[in-house]
Amino acid sequence: MSAIAPTRVQATRAYRRKLGDYEITALSDGFVDLSFGVWQGIEQEAFDAALTDHFMPTGGFRNGITSFVINTGAKIIMIDAGAAGLFGPNSYHFPDNLAHAGLTAADIDLVIPTHAHPDHIGALLRDGQASLPNAEIRVNQTELDFWTSEAAQAKAPDFMRGWWDLVRGVDRAYAGRLTSFADNAALGDGITHMPFPGHTPGHSGYLIESAGEQLLIWGDLVVHHAIQFPHPQASMIFDIDPGLGHQSRLRGLDLAATDKLLTAATHLPFPTFGYVARRGDAYQWVPETWRYDVSGLAWQPVV
Known part of the structure; x- marks a missing residue:
């Protein structure tokens, strides 16, 4: 009998689905463990109860980090770039x-971050230099x-102060390739900004x-499915304006539930595609059923 050491890394870290004529790939960039101490606007009893309701250990959670690649057929576009x-x-x-997804750094044409926290733009740099040789960045x-x-x-707390230096580093590394856009801008390739x-x-x-x-890819509008869908008022110490974030969260959840939008996000359980359902005054995340076929193969019942 051969002894084989466990790999400790999931084999599936890239997941594809079709969206019209596009192919969307979710890329897992690992995870981060966070305790109750990062939360605001929710008591620990309610926090732990929400985790228990989802059959999860209490006291904190393991949060995935996911970015997305859009293959339009003419361009390779990334939404966020990992930590x-x-x-x-x-x-x-x-x-x-x-x-793993059949791509190289040179294949990426455009990156559009949802925001500039390190787990969304960190991989744009390697040793202080641009990691993507051909990509434009739009912010x-x-x-x-x-x-x-x-x-x-x-004015920032000490633990966040270095994040500004990271953004300035990205700005320098992609000099001449980093541009900005206004709220609600149509960015081309069927992508519209939503503030x-x-x-x-x-x-x-x-x-x-x-x-x-x-x-709808919504970044960190909801950071954890067990907490902020049933308790949308809950925020984190990373939030610059928790009250405004709460308003945005309610607006985004209402939009997704009303229009039955397919959604995806950085920190929902991988591969993060799913829907929003109303549950009284709160909401519930309904994961999309795993798609076995990427090409859009027609349903072929054998019985």
């Missing part, structure tokens, strides 16, 4: 994941203004449409 190890030792699978103007502001950095401020001043969602099908 590059900046959110702990378990959050740097980005280069391997590109290879919401409000977000870019905030994260390049020395005044905003001076969801609060988590950060320019925190963004993107509505992607192809051949009549839509997907």
